[in-house]
Amino acid sequence: MARKGGHRPAGGNPNRPRFWGRHAVYAALDNPARTVRKLWITHEAAREIVLPDGVPVTYADVADLARLVPSDAPHQGIVAEVDPLEDIWLADLLAEVGDAGDARPLVVLDQVTDPHNVGAILRSAAAFDAVGIVTQDRHAPPESGTVARAASGALELVPWVRVVNLARALGEIAEAGFWRVGLTGAADATLAQAIGTSGRIALVLGAEGEGMRQNTEAHCDALARLPISARIESLNVSNAAAIALYAVASREAR
Template structure:
């Protein structure tokens, strides 16, 4: 049954802290996000729209630096937030079921680096992807580093966490997505594999690539046509290129 899941209440110590203008302002603007506290310099508050319900503590740069990891570029803004409510795969697939909706879906197989996932979310927002799907136990939690890398996209791109990725890929297939796994050893390039169907792009973990069982649940494997001088690309770069390839197909006649 398609439904929204609710996370249990978090203890204050487990709430993530976001920093930087893009991450904090996007969190404040997201009606689905609860911002518990905001620390800011007076300069950092310039141009930031803060709801009256959010308590603000003014502090100097050094004080803010003690609230976040060493050398984090907080730009005079630090926010403590509640994690977003879970999004369920059935709900996401239902959103993309409308006629003419050709938005791609991204599936990440044990991509654990928060900077990579944040960068992938940013590319997903830039190319209007339907959302991303990850395995719950093998993906990073919401964090300041991830939100910073996402540059606001964490607040606007649906993120589904699933227990069983293979089962999720079966559900994605039932929703009429053509599942393309990116693999450097594949004989066919992504450009020729895309075709005209709705696409789910499946990307494997940093270094190891897709697991065998994940590849078995793809309809087709394809590679990016990179030079033989380079063995592979960072997963976030590969995701951006793959999303561009889908966008180029969809806008070929524009």
């Protein structure tokens, strides 16, 4: 039965990530690599899915679910407590890249810390069939409900590699045959010029405002800019990533 009286639903571990919203929770439930520890759900939302076997389910009302997630988070009547996914090694990800004809892009983020941006980039990476994303382990957000919500299910689909040293990782990426293109508004070349018409591309993007660090730029093969109007200084990093991924994907369509 749904709990009444405005009490927080019992159980759960506040140290584990909590996902909310249908896309994020359904994708987590569908991912065999993800362990879902507990579900809270309204009776109305429960009528729309087949509840998984072996996962404890607590029925709760909308107000109670709102107490499990950040303020004003659109939980859509369902919240899940999950274990983080197991770490992925960069060498293992690069080993999964196919032959020379495999032109799927790779996304590298240099100190992009906003979980909304990382989630949106994961969504774009899934949409354009990216190999995965690479971030630093200490300067990127952890898995969270905010990332999962912004990713709209893509957190379960796109491999996310965390590395200690981004410069060293960019070296490994080059050895795997990727042409590393760093996006910066100060570049002379446009993105279309830098990516050419074929080959593997690793798109490197820095945080908003600060951009890529100097050492990261030094480990790129080319620097490029998006040809945006002079009326605006720059784009949100997630918007820039989406445009850049489209540009790489559209080479095959030309």
